[in-house]
Amino acid sequence: MPDFTAENPSWVAKLQEMGIHPEWVQLLKDSQLADFSASNERIGVIIQPNCKCLNHVSRLVQANVPVYILWDNPSDFSDTPWFRTRYCPTFEEVKAARLAAYLRKAQQPPSWGDISNASDAANDDSTLVPDDLTMVPDQQPPTPVQQLPMPDQFDSWGGFARSQRRYDSFYNEWDLSEHFDQTTYRNNTNDSPYHNEVGNREVQNAGRDPLAKLLHWRFGYCWDGRSAYTGLPAAPWLDIQKTLTDTMGGISGLQQPAVSTLVTHLTKGVTVPAALWDLNSTNPSALRENLNLNLVVNPKSFNQTTYYFIQSAAPPSPNDPSWHLVVEDPMTALECCRRDLGPSIVDVARVLLLSGKSFATRICPVAPGHVTPSLCRRDPVGLGWRQMGYKGDSRDYAGGIVWCLAINTIEIAQVLSGPLDEVFEYGRAIMDTNGEELWDDALLEDELNLICGVYKVHTQSNQTSDSSWWPKQSVWMTSGLHIGYWSVACETWFQKRLEAIRNGTATLRTAAEWRSSLKFWRATAPFISHSKRAAAAYLLNEPCDLFD
Structure with a gap:
């Protein structure tokens, strides 16, 4: 096919039209068989003068297949002048290449025991007549052969059960781990060996920090239950719970009016009564004093x-x-x-x-000057292309919210050990005005999209739109659920969506559809924004008692 090296070649759509499941088509597309990138090294081919398939050479070159052309006679390929003009070197280029090879050989001592002489090789070549290349280095005694190091003892493939092996189709490699058969992995409903979804989540504090403590830790609420205060008329308690993205948190009836006043003032950007807020400098328990x-x-x-x-x-x-x-x-x-x-x-x-x-x-680099404008390119990853109107099914499901999957599939110790050794090659840096660099690991956008289960779906205008099982990371970060921590509302929403995917009632959504469905309570955004503003002012030693 003319477009066989394209990002979305036409044969992909053709196979899907024939009824082959898109997931299997994508696996084929990502395999070594259909990967024509330069990183997929292939065995080369030697083209001889009597070859009857010269018209295929350009396609081999396009497919990054190494091509070697045997041309040792001036009359070779004379019957195909177009091929000779495009690929065969001129006589002068051949002569220059032989001269360069001779010079390289002349500058190195012969191997021990090699009785041949570089000048003899030159005399045998009728196309090379060196002018003053007559000096050949004396032979040297052999260098002692060093014993090659023994290879490390690799893990035995047979020592791992089937449930402890995971095939990574995107990188064409197998991952072996005893942790793969623990409860943090759950195969999808069709027992596909290619994708795993988060199963029984056992995170200590995900959505479980009591609301009463979060009100103090995150928002500075510190009413003692006795001190008088006055403030704006508070919204209904259910509206306050929605603003806090927690309708199940237990707050006593005595505390509810005070919490409502705090939330209402922060939502409207009005100074919080001193008796309720530890960032107010006149509060008896002001944070600076504690x-x-x-x-x-x-x-x-x-x-x-x-x-x-x-x-x-x-x-x-x-x-x-x-x-x-x-x-x-x-x-x-x-x-x-x-x-x-x-x-x-x-x-x-x-x-x-x-x-x-x-x-x-x-971390800081050993040597300064490492900062690059963007991350180094890695092999592209993704879930592939789908035809217009594609809805997806349980066999096609993969992905999730980035933090939820990370916390269930990565060892805590790995995170707390800091950046990987390759951080300066694949990570991202920040730099201050004095040139100080700090690096950490980072994911590319297409890697984040892979985690969130994003597909490229064709539209009527012959373009594509992103449709996904979960909201893209960029959409999630601006949603009404992203308030800086994993709240009860986040966990509730996540579990409902996961269940819908498992029972087959969920469908793919575009970015616009995700934004619309994740707006939630309108007061949450200004409440979080004003709370951040006050916290930043406090940490920068700026007045935070009043809002504009």
Whole structure:
């Protein structure tokens, strides 16, 4: 086919039209058989002068197949002048190549025991008449042969059960692990060996932190139950629960009016009564007077963005990690100040990880000047292309919310050990005005899309749109459920969607459809935005008692 090297060749649609399931078509497309990229190394072919298939050579070259043309006679390929003109070297090019080969050989001592002489080889070549290339280095004694190192003892394939083997069709390799047969993996309803979905989630704090504690840790609520306060008329309690994305959290009847006042003031961007908020400087329990003495939060600007470094207040120790704990959400930074965490930075990172709060483990490069404008390219990955109107089914399902899958498939110790060794090749860096670089691992957009189960679906205008089982990462980050941590509403929504996918009632959605379905309660966005603004002002030693 003319377009066999295209990203979406026509044979893919043809096979789907014939009734072959799109998932199997995609597996074929991603296999070595149909991968014509330069990274898929192939055995080359030698073209002899009597070859009857010269018209295929251009396609072999296009498919990145190494092509070697045997041309040792001036009359070779004389019957096909078009081929001779396009591919065969001129006589002068042949002569120059032989001269270069002779020079390389003349500059190296002959192998021990080689009785041939470079000048003899030159005299045998009628096309090469060197002018002053007469000096040949003296022979040298042999270099002692070093014993090659013994290979490491590799794990035995037979030592792993079928449930402990996972085939990665995108990278064409097998992964072996005893953890694969634990409850954190669950094959889809058709027992496909190619995709696994999150099953029995056993995360300690996902959506389980009590709302009463979250109100204090995240939003600074600290009413003592006695002090008087006045404020704006509060919204109904159910509306307050929706704003907090938790309609099941137990708050006593005594505390509900005070919580409603706090949430209403922050939602409207109005100063919170001092008796209710620890960021109000006149509060009896103001945060500045009750800081966590185990930790220090240091704001720094990188790439015109403020990042918050969570640091131990204890003296340096040999057990300290080699990485910096960095968060971008000022509310998360303040939560570390309010909670009884530290002085171990690793323990702080573990708490953030298990509760679904974003953080980075950034390291400095050994040598400066490493920053690149974007991540290095890796082999492309994805779930492929689908015909117009494609709805998907259980056999085609793969993916999920990035954090949910990561927390169930990656060992906690791997995350807390910091960036991978390849971070300076495949990671992403931030840089401050003084040129300081900090690096951490990062995913490419198509890798995030793979996790979220994104397909390219053809439209009527002969273009494509992204349709997915789960919202793309970029859509999730702007949704009404993304409030800085994994809330009860997040967990409830996730489980309902997962169940719908498993029982076959869920369908693929476009990015626009996902944005519409994830708006949720309109008051949540301004509530979170104003809370972040106040937290950032506090950490930067700016007034946070009043809003504009």
